[in-house]
Amino acid sequence: MTPYLAMPPRPAWPTAGARRLHWATAPLRALNIFVVYLVLLGLWLLVVPAQDGTLTIPIVRVILFIAVSVPVAVVAAGVGVWHWWALRYWIEGDDLVVDAGIVRSRIRRIPLSRMQGVDVVRPLVGRALGLSEVHLELAGGSSAQITLRYLGEHEARALRAELLALAAGLPPHTPEAPERPIGRVSLGVLFASLMLRVPVLAAIAAFFGLVAFGIVFKELAVLAVAVPLLLGLLRGVIAPLVLYTEFSVAVAPDGIRLRYGLFETRSQTVPPGRIQAVRVVEPLMWRSFGWARVEVTVAGYSGDRQALSSTLVPVAPTFAAFDLVSEVFPGVSVQKVALTDSLSGRAAAGVSRDVFVTRRGLACRTWDVVALARAQSVRMTASPWQRLTGRATVHVDVPPGPVHVAAVDRGVVEARELTDDAVTRAALARTGAARTERWAR
Incomplete structure (x- = not known):
């Protein structure tokens, strides 16, 4: 007799073609968890303000800090290893399959023909360790993004080339298409373009005017306006300057390739x-x-x-x-x-x-x-x-x-x-x- 409800069988995991993230993903995730613990609780357990305003570290607090930090470090390491072990990905036909989870498996199948973009991002820590992130953008909004964090730099570039080749209907080992450079934005031109804007120049004039007024009349209340102006200038000038440093544009058969970034470098294909x-x-x-x-x-x-x-x-x-x-x-x-x-x-x-x-x-x-x-x-x-x-x-x-x-x-x-x-x-x-x-x- 046919059962009323039949659960579909779990897709078999192709052990020969499945891949994992770089092993450094585990210690990096554990380190992130431990840093959050230090900021929220660890430093408060260790340091005690004295009555004269100085900071002291009593031996009792050191023992308490060690007693709490060791279990937290063990748990963080376990979470890091669990996350690294649980995530697997492989290419099956024209689909990229991502399997996340051990106890509760979550499988996502991404048709490569519907892929919106593949970016290789190298954050500051990743650049120091030779690691990269691969971001896959899918149609469907901000939640339809898959991030493989972290892969080796060479492995990330090879995976990106393989995904683009399969998405174009080419063999998976097709080398990355050659590109034709269009131009590069120099740091001086970028900085000048960010400064030569009416809102920026007006904010600079207002900031120095407020500072001069405060110094002449010894009025500290002007800081209530000057500080937000300064923060706005940093956001309007420094942030884009850091983001678009070393900006270059090239044209290739797979799209317009953009490379930019100072602390976090990004290779993006539009x-x-x-x-x-x-x-x-x-x-x-x-x-x-x-x-x-x-x-x-x-x-x-x-x-x-x-x-x-x-x-x-x-x-x-x-x-x-x-x-x-x-x-x-x-x-x-x-x-x-x-x-x-x-x-x-x-x-x-x-x-x-x-x-x-x-x-x-x-x-x-x-x-x-x-x-x-x-x-x-x-x-x-x-x-x-x-x-x-x-x-x-x-x-x-x-x-x-x-x-x-x-x-x-x-x-x-x-x-x-x-x-x-x-x-x-x-x-x-x-x-x-x-x-x-x-x-x-």
């Missing part, structure tokens, strides 16, 4: 065909130097992943920025697309066979480009004020991201014609576009 829209930003103070920034919206990315992957290049010569757009959308020359001005004269828009282009802004000029084959919808909207003045806005919608393509302040008749034209061209572009889920096609 997948081809999944860049939905591109933005070229020319701030006012950058134009005299001929600089621009390139941002993108990548389908399938969300949250922190979208924010981290939205910058295709932090600063580059303007001609190089538009050349990079031509690499993303082959055969497209943005500056050759015929644009018509809006009624306000502060924006322009145009459509070609393959792309919809908008330009807006006087102080900060912004070019938004969307491939019509990847447009999700085209719509026309009008606010109450626009209805009174006979104007409308044409939107070309793409997945959520930093780039929002909209032709603002068009005449109603012109907006309808532009909408119909974009819809027709988008349908033709989708008909002629190659439909495949393979990575590099």
